[in-house]
Amino acid sequence: MIANLNKGGNAYGTIKYAAFKDGAYLLDTNMAGYDPAQLASEFEYFVKKNNYVQVPVFHASINFHPSDRKLTEEEYIDIASDLRKELAFDDNNHQYLLALHTDAKLLNTDEIRPHLHLIVNRVDFQGKCKNDYLDYINIQKALRKIEQKYELIPQQSSWEVEAKKGNPSREEETKFIQDAIKQAANDKPEMPTFISRLLEQNIDVQCRITRTGKLQGISYCYNDKVLKGRQVGQDYTHIGIQSKLGVVHKPSHKQQIELLIKTHQVDKDLSTASTTDSNSDDSNSTSSLSVSSSLSQQKYANAIAPTVRLFWQMQKPDKVLRGSKYDLELDVSTILVKRKSGEEIAQIPLDVDKAPQGITLNSEDVDNFRSLQQILDKHQALQQQQQQKQPKKSSGLEL
Numbered sequence: 224m225i226a227n228l229n230k231g232g233n234a235y236g237t238i239k240y241a242a243f244k245d246g247a248y249l250l251d252t253n254m255a256g257y258d259p260a261q262l263a264s265e266f267e268y269f270v271k272k273n274n275y276v277q278v279p280v281f282h283a284s285i286n287f288h289p290s291d292r293k294l295t296e297e298e299y300i301d302i303a304s305d306l307r308k309e310l311a312f313d314d315n316n317h318q319y320l321l322a323l324h325t326d327a328k329l330l331n332t333d334e335i336r337p338h339l340h341l342i343v344n345r346v347d348f349q350g351k352c353k354n355d356y357l358d359y360i361n362i363q364k365a366l367r368k369i370e371q372k373y374e375l376i377p378q379q380s381s382w383e384v385e386a387k388k389g390n391p392s393r394e395e396e397t398k399f400i401q402d403a404i405k406q407a408a409n410d411k412p413e414m415p416t417f418i419s420r421l422l423e424q425n426i427d428v429q430c431r432i433t434r435t436g437k438l439q440g441i442s443y444c445y446n447d448k449v450l451k452g453r454q455v456g457q458d459y460t461h462i463g464i465q466s467k468l469g470v471v472h473k474p475s476h477k478q479q480i481e482l483l484i485k486t487h488q489v490d491k492d493l494s495t496a497s498t499t500d501s502n503s504d505d506s507n508s509t510s511s512l513s514v515s516s517s518l519s520q521q522k523y524a525n526a527i528a529p530t531v532r533l534f535w536q537m538q539k540p541d542k543v544l545r546g547s548k549y550d551l552e553l554d555v556s557t558i559l560v561k562r563k564s565g566e567e568i569a570q571i572p573l574d575v576d577k578a579p580q581g582i583t584l585n586s587e588d589v590d591n592f593r594s595l596q597q598i599l600d601k602h603q604a605l606q607q608q609q610q611q612k613q614p615k616k617s618s619g620l621e622l
Contacts, residue, residue: 230278235263241340246326272350288376309365318344411469436474520581527592
């Protein structure tokens with residue numbers, strides 16, 4: 224089986240295409256709606272419980288080998304159920320739809336090529352969004368297990384077939400790096416996010432960046448094996464990841480990339496040192512020193528960004544806003560969040576359409592900014608009540 228995996232934000236369009244186009248048949252669902260509008264509305268009800276998720280729609284198109292035996296509708300439903308379980312989607316907590324398409328034909332024949340479309344809401348009934356970081360890799364592992372269980376013909380994924388071959392003497396490392404790069408670039412991220420994701424997979428990254436910020440080379444290291452981009456494959460060079468995989472690099476990323484790589488190395492050194500005293504329990508100290516995973520950093524940055532922007536807007540400082548715990552400093556159009564020690568922990572663009580970037584945020588920082596948000600909410604309510612009476616002066620709010 225081959226699965227083409229997509230993530231998106233348009234539930235209505237995806238549902239309409241997958242389950243209601245000509246030649247499509249809805250096989251299975253745990254939802255109540257009867258048409259695309261009703262089903263999309265059900266999706267949105269739970270999506271609205273999470274203010275941060277941007278791509279809640281998981282959509283997989285599942286194709287079978289042309290020589291596979293004919294499957295029954297019950298087998299299609301069972302296969303999709305097994306796939307959801309392998310990807311940790313709980314049918315009692317995640318909405319899903321399964322549709323069968325019979326409108327396509329095998330190449331150069333009139334024989335119908337049936338294939339499945341599986342749609343799942345990544346946001347569960349409690350409003351929590353399922354982590355999808357490894358879906359691109361995990362779905363391939365799941366398909367191999369399902370092929371064996373249902374005695375289907377094993378197939379390589381489309382991206383495995385198209386991927387350029389790397390150094391044959393380092394096949395295992397090359398394959399792992401290729402898979403990780405594909406996954407890290409799945410949503411066409413900016414370069415710092417792309418690198419963070421690779422670092423999280425224990426793939427060290429080295430970038431050759433000019434003084435003006437131009438990316439001129441990239442190499443990867445896994446299991447102490449260093450591979451230049453061209454050794455991994457043409458799609459994985461500094462040119463390939465941008466032109467083929469859609470990773471966005473800007474000259475302004477230079478400092479952030481260098482900081483990410485340097486901080487990751489420090490974190491590795493700290494982790495190595497900590498293994499010498501494995502019986503000690505100093506989790507608070509460790510959390511303050513170590514770098515959170517890239518996913519946690521994104522989550523933390525998204526959590527504090529609205530508060531940082533609102534606080535900056537209310538205080539209206541020139542370039543620097545100092546508090547008892549944090550300082551905010553404006554760099555062009557980005558607010559740099561710093562601890563009193565001077566350590567930069569996050570970058571929050573003033574433009575709400577641009578993604579914030581966490582660097583060394585932790586859960587305590589998020590709690591602090593949540594407390595600040597509560598103060599801001601109360602202050603705004605008070606301002607609305609006494610708008611005509613209060614003079615325009617410093618709010619007296621404190622970071």
